Amino acid sequence: MSERSEVSDGSVAVPTGTRRFRRSALLGAVVATALGGGAILAACGTGGQGAAAAGPARLSVADSYIPLPPAGGMAAGYLTVRNDGGQDQLVKVTSPGAxxxxxxxxxxxSMEQVASLDVPAHGSLQFARGGAHLMIMGWEKTPAVGDELELDLTFAKSGTISVKVPVKELTYRPGQS
Structure with a gap:
């Protein structure tokens, strides 16, 4: 005669011993596998995104121009920093010509000076009218349309990139003829 006992929820009577042990062992294994697998998947997902954002930045500069400033005056500078890699930060801009x-x-x-600007991973930092822009003061020589001003952009992780920025008509708008 087999000995019977009640399961902890009181609803089913099963033989004492092996069945109860097997059921709880099986349930424990399923829970452990699900939790462990979820943790592994979560780590993979986070690591993949973190690795892309933490990788080196791959920067390029496009669409740069300076609208012709009034004689002896300050000028605004506009450009786009494109990033095909990890996050970086523009921390300084200088020019040998200003x-x-x-x-x-x-x-x-209002307009406020900032110490640095983020360049997002796989994104861009745009200097455009009405948004972020450069203020160029103390020109070495009075600029004319067609001149170029060298700008040295210094990034926290990527070092310095030098670009030659053309001086355009005051009314110039990229993408418009």
Whole structure:
């Protein structure tokens, strides 16, 4: 005669011993596998994204121009920094042809100087009218349409990139003829 006992929830009577042990062991194995597998998948997903964002930045500069400033005046500079790699940060802009170059961001009611600007992983940093822009002051020589000003863009991780930025008509708008 087989000995019977009640399962902890009180609903089923099963033989004492092996069945109860097998059921709880099986349930424990299923739970452990699910939790372990979920942790592994979560780690893979996070690691993949983190690895891409943590990799080296691959930067290029496009669409650069400086609208012709008034004689002896300051000028704005516009360009796009494209990034096909990991995140970086633009921390400084200088020019051998100007006393100073500062980074600014326009808001609805004002313009503020900023110390640095983020260049997102697999994204771009755009300097455009009404947004982030460069202020170029103390020109070495009075610029004319067609001149180029060298700008040295220094990034936190990628070092310095030098670009020659053309001076355009004051009314120039990229993409418009």
């Amino acid at each position: 006393e100073s170059v500062t980074m600014h961001r326009s808001t609805a009611s």
